Amino acid sequence: xxxxxxxxxxxxxxxxxxxxxTALTIPTLPMLDPEGGSLIDVFVSRAAEVGATVHRAATRAxxxxxxAGLLEEEGHCRIACPPALRxxxxxxxxxxxxxxxxxGLSEADWGIAETGGVVFRHHGAMGRQYSLVxxxxxxLLAASRLVPNLAAALRLIEEDPPPACVTFMTGVxxxxxxxxxxxxxxxxxxxxxxxLLDDE
Amino acid sequence: MTSAPDGFETIVAATIADKExxxxxxxxxxxxxxxxxxxxxELGDPSAWRQAVAQIRRHTVAHLDSxxxxxxxxxxxxxxxxxxxxxxxxACEHIAEIVSSKGARRVVKAKSMVTSEIGLNEALEGLxxxxxxxxxxxxxxxxxxxxPYHITGPALHKRLPEIRALFxxxxxxxxxxxxxxxxxxxxxxxxxxxxxxxVGISGANIGIASTGTVVLVTNEGNGRxxxxxxxxxxxxxxxxxxxxxWASLGPVxxxxxxxxxxxxxxxxxxxxxxxxxxxxxxxxxxxxxxIVDNGRSRLLGTKYQDALTCIRCGCCADFCPVxxxxxxxxxxxxxxxxxGAVVTPLLQGLDGHEHLPFASTLCGACEAECPxxxxxxxxxxxxxxxxxxxxxxxxxQAVAFRGFAALGERPRLWRMALAAAATAWPVLARLQHRxxxxxxxxxxRELPTxxxxxxxxxxxxxxxxxxxxxxxxxA
Numbered sequence: 001x002x003x004x005x006x007x008x009x010x011x012x013x014x015x016x017x018x019x020x021x022t023a024l025t026i027p028t029l030p031m032l033d034p035e036g037g038s039l040i041d042v043f044v045s046r047a048a049e050v051g052a053t054v055h056r057a058a059t060r061a062x063x064x065x066x067x068a069g070l071l072e073e074e075g076h077c078r079i080a081c082p083p084a085l086r087x088x089x090x091x092x093x094x095x096x097x098x099x100x101x102x103x104g105l106s107e108a109d110w111g112i113a114e115t116g117g118v119v120f121r122h123h124g125a126m127g128r129q130y131s132l133v134x135x136x137x138x139x140l141l142a143a144s145r146l147v148p149n150l151a152a153a154l155r156l157i158e159e160d161p162p163p164a165c166v167t168f169m170t171g172v173x174x175x176x177x178x179x180x181x182x183x184x185x186x187x188x189x190x191x192x193x194x195x196l197l198d199d200e
Numbered sequence: 201m202t203s204a205p206d207g208f209e210t211i212v213a214a215t216i217a218d219k220e221x222x223x224x225x226x227x228x229x230x231x232x233x234x235x236x237x238x239x240x241x242e243l244g245d246p247s248a249w250r251q252a253v254a255q256i257r258r259h260t261v262a263h264l265d266s267x268x269x270x271x272x273x274x275x276x277x278x279x280x281x282x283x284x285x286x287x288x289x290x291a292c293e294h295i296a297e298i299v300s301s302k303g304a305r306r307v308v309k310a311k312s313m314v315t316s317e318i319g320l321n322e323a324l325e326g327l328x329x330x331x332x333x334x335x336x337x338x339x340x341x342x343x344x345x346x347x348p349y350h351i352t353g354p355a356l357h358k359r360l361p362e363i364r365a366l367f368x369x370x371x372x373x374x375x376x377x378x379x380x381x382x383x384x385x386x387x388x389x390x391x392x393x394x395x396x397x398x399v400g401i402s403g404a405n406i407g408i409a410s411t412g413t414v415v416l417v418t419n420e421g422n423g424r425x426x427x428x429x430x431x432x433x434x435x436x437x438x439x440x441x442x443x444x445x446w447a448s449l450g451p452v453x454x455x456x457x458x459x460x461x462x463x464x465x466x467x468x469x470x471x472x473x474x475x476x477x478x479x480x481x482x483x484x485x486x487x488x489x490x491i492v493d494n495g496r497s498r499l500l501g502t503k504y505q506d507a508l509t510c511i512r513c514g515c516c517a518d519f520c521p522v523x524x525x526x527x528x529x530x531x532x533x534x535x536x537x538x539x540g541a542v543v544t545p546l547l548q549g550l551d552g553h554e555h556l557p558f559a560s561t562l563c564g565a566c567e568a569e570c571p572x573x574x575x576x577x578x579x580x581x582x583x584x585x586x587x588x589x590x591x592x593x594x595x596x597q598a599v600a601f602r603g604f605a606a607l608g609e610r611p612r613l614w615r616m617a618l619a620a621a622a623t624a625w626p627v628l629a630r631l632q633h634r635x636x637x638x639x640x641x642x643x644x645r646e647l648p649t650x651x652x653x654x655x656x657x658x659x660x661x662x663x664x665x666x667x668x669x670x671x672x673x674x675a
Contacts, residue, residue, distance in 0.1 A: 001284045001286040006286065007265045007268060010268070013497060015501075018263070024259045024448060026255070026256065026447060027251070027255075030243065046464070050464075099395065112465075114464065115464045123477065124479050124481070128428045129481075129482050150465070154449060154450050155447070157446060157471075164483050165472050165473070168468070168469035169468055170469075172467065174420070177336035177353065177354075178383060180231075182379075186336055186420040187390065187391070189421075
């Protein structure tokens, strides 16, 4: 059906007696709102509750050293990430194709303390697949980019026109669809590590 | 009450007789309630959150024409295509056209109730296109050829041995019986589909009008996979699933997950605005949004308009004693639970569905927990009234109610009738299940017990005793 015909049917049905089209004002709602150090503590704690492991790193270089150690310890041989996140210690393992990789590395735009999750604005080289396709993923997140709750994250997202995809990722892929019993890593990664960068 | 179709009565009887399933459903509701309550308690004032969601959704539906217009303009501005489907057939034909134009032989689908509502899988399979359901629960019921059992748990009723058998048959070998092995099989089998599918199809949990953004929530990752890897992404969206802007997304998304699955957030929330942009590393080249009416517009401007404010969290079924007893398949619809009893007759018409509004005790547990404050009991009562108006009251019912009203207006006759009933009760109690005239009631119920002495007589006796200066208490 043509758009105008479709919408005019709705208008005809809605018009009698509907309230004027004033802007919607959402009431202030009680929300989690920790500050400073407690913001980090809440994020770390809630990330753990959803299966993610959070590592504190004083600097990006320290995070990369830590990550290199983890890659070796877990026996990863292929790591996929946006070019800007490549680092020397993992250079020999780097692959451009996330489908080829056992480990994917991304950088999040924000972290949400309320949920223990992160937010990616996927644009340009910051592809979606790095945090989705490999079975194990790592995420870099500047500690200064932690926000207290979902509402705060949405306000930040709305400041700019959205890219083609924004992903909120909270913990590991999981399901209870098989006889009500929980399992992880169903389609997305079953192992998620977050490096919180203290100096950024 | 209208007579239920034989299919409904057969399914209900079988579900009640299956004691293991009854325990399973009961246990499920206990766990779901615990998760739900804990997740909402964290909000501090769940009632305020429910009110906010209700306000957002009612406002949006009341101005659905302008919000849909805005949404459409923004999808197109972002490079997407929008098609308006008045009917299920129009939607399926358009989607089939897109799929055919791509030469697609395989489609991967993220969980989408509206695609089941319009019969999309059957339409595409009729063209020789393989449709792979990728949500684990939908994958299970696709293998078993069943309808979904619950809005968020399509395979809720399936127990481990059944799932093992289904997966083993699909695998062509006997799989281990543990959950992790079965999940690993599903991951392997569906990973191959994701990587080779030509088209990804999803629903839309929410659409954001201000930016033309489609929001999907999943825990497994299949939503992200289906909307990232294939070159073409088709979104099928019920026309009412909008919110005005990102600020209003917050309360709706929060309550969708906390009320629906007892989680602070689902693992993945994808907010998709158009196809990939120039220079993006990945994402589909094309995005098509199909906006589906299929009977929804008939509810606008009527007493049923609030039925469109549902956010499809599924928690009404989690609190419903009727759902617990008769199970999800009794609704014979993709929509189950109390909301299913409301929207199925509204969207598909009363023919064949008249019994659904009566499949409720009207206890209101659903409405009390509904995150969007959908007035479910009122809607069920209105539907019942519509059914009665359609057929008129049955003669026996009409006579019975007139007789009841006549007695009620005549206190002396009322007292005489009660006394007669009390005298007859001991005999009636023994014979109730043998009297054919009472069968519609006594088939699944006992007659209410008639007290030996009515409250009125007890009260009158106590007042006399009191007036005479005390006396023995008790009847």
